[in-house]
Amino acid sequence: MFFFMAKKDRDYFLSFIAIVFLILHLHVSANEEADRIISLPGQPKVAFQQFSGYVTVNEVAGRALFYWLTEAVQQPSSKPLVVWLNGGPGCSSVAYGASEEIGPFRISKTTSGLYLNKFSWNKLANLLFLETPAGVGFSYSNRSSDLFDTGDIRTAKDSLQFLIRWLDRFPRYKNREVYLTGESYAGHYVPQLARQIVNYNANTNHKINFKGFMVGNAVTDNYYDNLGTVNYWWSHAMISDKTYKQLMSTCDFQRQKESNECESLYYYAMDQEFGNIDQYNIYAPPCNNSDGSSATRHNMRLPHRPHSAVQLYSGYDPCTEKYAEIYYNRPDVQKALHANISGHIPYKWTACSETLNRNWNDTDSSILPIYRELIAAGLRIWVFSGDVDAVVPVTATRYSLAQLKLDTTISWYPWYVKKQVGGWTEVYKGLTFATVRGAGHEVPVFKPRAAFQLFSSFLQGKPLPKS
Template identity: 80%
Template sequence: MEKRVPMVLLLFLCLVVSSSTSSSSEGGEEGDRIRSLPGQPKVSFQQFSGYVTVDKAAGRALFYWLTEAAVPDPISKPLVIWLNGGPGCSSVAYGASEEIGPFRLNRNGSGLCLNKFSWNSNANLLFLETPAGVGFSYSNRSSDLFNAGDQTTAKDSLEFLIGWLNRFPRYKNREVYLTGESYAGHYVPQLAREIMLHNTRAKHPINLRGIMVGNAVTDNYYDNIGTVTYWWSHAMISDKTYNQLLNTCDFRAQKNSNECETAYSYAMDQEFGNIDQYNIYALPCNKSDGSSTIIRQSLRLPHRPRQMIRQISGYDPCTEKHAEVYYNRPDVQRALHANVTKIPYKWTACSDTLNRNWNDTAVSILPIYKEMIASGLRIWVFSGDVDSVVPVTATRFSLGRLKLATKIPWYPWYVKKQVGGWTEVYEGLTFATVRGAGHEVPLFKPREALQLFKSFLSGQPLPKSS
């Protein structure tokens, strides 16, 4: 977990940024072209990265990284925007570097290797670090880092997209899809709603066609009930603790009772054991690897944003550490046109400062789902079924409140003649599980995640056989 940024550094940041140029970001796309990244294998697709200013008065600028489709005619493919959650976590650190991007980081940040299951085999991928304060994104106004929230993030993300499309006009009429995971269960629908509102008054509307979110924070009450149920049903807690949590916790409240806190603390300290809650069957990153360990506050009830801050483990349980080595290298930052204002703190995968000062979080995203369904957007929600932080039960409980009619009943879907998970198609929404996947589905099950993505883009149900 990132250490809190001292106020003196934030004040220094204001002085440094305001006296620096923004970057190549205010010019055309050519200034953002990536020639090659340090340690990068040869690729056939184009890459661009840089900044788009979203608030000139405040000096807020968001960082992006575009990896175009690895096909002969990338202009024929849609634009897919990926957002990571936290809030305060970087889409470059997670989505781009260990999930759906074209590269994987070598151990200790020494270079890059190719990801054969990259989603840019089917789409142009735009990774956005939002809000300001995440990753390389910044603000001249230090108060922005202490007053972040859902509404500002959605509005700034829309301003980014408008500005980015002006810089890349060849994408203006392209199909656009919004994707993400975790607290992006807020970001993605909220940005979709901002785009829909923008389109009602825009001369050139954004061609938004759909959204897809995974292990997504959706509704405080039903997410919490579903999480406690998952812990019990997967033998992580005792019957006694389960009943105490149900009887003493008000899952709608922002502050828990002492009795609830006691039951919760006992579960975390005495019953969970040394596991990775983001994949209860994976090995955690050991202290000897120099990485952060599980912090009990990361799973506070009810679900609030700070639960998402910590490293995610997977096949390499220390991937976050490798990212923080690689993206702090000066040669990497130069190649990415990043950190041009010389931010006086290290790039980190997640910002503890933003997370601890998140002052605006929606209680439920379900009303936005109803708006998106009414507008005809394609909506897919998926869930890795061994994540205990935003587990499959939480998502099913939340989506159940929409009371949607079933079009295609529950069935197993397949990849390489193996069950990839289970799915049900409703009127206006498709839900799918991914068998054996943790919180970051593409990290643990990359082949299955790619199939999920292909089916989503095509608008076709997941395969019943393979």
């Protein structure tokens, strides 16, 4: 029809189309611009762009999830989009992933400013930190009951809605390769969201260019995680032979909630036999309070383990969670982040929500069936494990992954970073497993250079270096 128009009419039509596209572009730009971070309080000058704000995922309940995008340092338009999720359940990706692990900034001890992270993952990708579910960090719901009845199912569905709507807000990312990453209870979030994306793509013409995911020290399977954890405690001399035998004979590791007798044994082991250690890195010093007591919380619930302060090796500060809670409660910081702008969060910002953690409503007893689905879908899947973590230890992950019975394509070997063994790895048909030597629960905190190498190899889809 267009070609049969008179030239004058064609010109008018083309002008009209151009105006429509301009209006749409301006609208999109306005949406992006509203979320642009000019500068955070105390932030060093950087060349990359940052955006943060809210995406409503359920209008009826008024659920909105908070995000923080730190674009790649160089050539962001050619780099993939990597979504990071922290676990808990109930812990903030801003507090941990962005501020302690893979983000571009660290919070100074005085909490008056920020300094640069030498091994930030935004040197390789555009990083999108998502606080999920509603009630975590700056994310909120106007329906207060949402904080008392959330769980795996709603978290996965809301996270998918977030990603769809966020890509509508940032259309320049729509054709970009997308990867998911995370740790701990994100061992549930990440594969569950991955499955949501795969199912969504199967039923739409507006597909997300989803390529794969990587999870670390990941909660995976109730039975094998719990069995592997108790075995780790015993093999690392954290508990006595007597307690080990009692745990093995008393506890039903298949159950979501253990018996009172089993719980009592856990309490005894942690209170009487562990000593004042950090379970997230059994060889690191704890963050001590002014009275000399440890700030580390004990972890009673399996497999849901509250995420406590992570301790660091000599040369790092073991109390960074405290600094995050001071920094992100500052009104000037919240204003710069466009966070809590309408007063939707009447409570103090915390790194982890104990309310969500205590009231987690539904959880998959095993993520292994999802792994089988996603391996069949041809996704790139990496699982890594810091080997001095006693919370979701390497033995737990190895026991769980062994149940997949995958064929080995590259046998077990040491991988290297800066001429040192970074860990060990084995490549299976459909999945790569890697350990990180000397790293605790939050691998990038304890071994940032090794974690950077791990991430680089994952993005390239190449085995970790043998030399």
